[in-house]
Amino acid sequence: MTGYAKPLPEITDLTKPLWEASKRGELVIQKCKKCSHMQWYPRHSCVNCASREMEWIKVSGKGRVYSFTIARQVIGNSPEFQKDIPFVVAEIDLEEGVRLYSNVVGVNPDDVKIGMQVEVTFEECTPEISLPKFKPAKT
Numbered sequence: 160m161t162g163y164a165k166p167l168p169e170i171t172d173l174t175k176p177l178w179e180a181s182k183r184g185e186l187v188i189q190k191c192k193k194c195s196h197m198q199w200y201p202r203h204s205c206v207n208c209a210s211r212e213m214e215w216i217k218v219s220g221k222g223r224v225y226s227f228t229i230a231r232q233v234i235g236n237s238p239e240f241q242k243d244i245p246f247v248v249a250e251i252d253l254e255e256g257v258r259l260y261s262n263v264v265g266v267n268p269d270d271v272k273i274g275m276q277v278e279v280t281f282e283e284c285t286p287e288i289s290l291p292k293f294k295p296a297k298t
């Protein structure tokens with residue numbers, strides 16, 4: 160099999176800026192122009208004040224592991240993930256105060272710790288999609 164086998168996000172008018180930034184190697188999140196609330200994942204309006212005036216801002220890509228789990232087996236109809244076992248699914252708290260889900264990569268899963276400093280890295284999946292993932296931060 161050639162190409163990227165796992166499911167990928169659909170690029171929509173809402174999410175297009177995120178995927179374009181990811182292709183450039185930049186992590187962006189939404190910030191409300193009215194109340195300055197920052198949010199992840201992309202939405203059409205601010206979850207704090209309901210304003211629809213959202214902008215995209217580049218963030219540092221640095222954060223800490225808030226929580227995580229290690230997937231050690233594939234359950235259900237997703238054999239395309241089998242080659243990744245074991246892998247880490249984590250909640251990452253960005254420096255900017257936004258929490259997001261991603262994978263921690265580039266480290267033995269058993270060495271991932273809560274509070275661990277991480278930084279964004281991008282997995283190039285297709286010409287259109289690079290997925291933001293996180294690796295241990297350089298110290």
Ligand SMILES: [Zn+2]
Pocket residue numbers: 191192193194195196205206207208209210
């Ligand atoms: Zn707002």
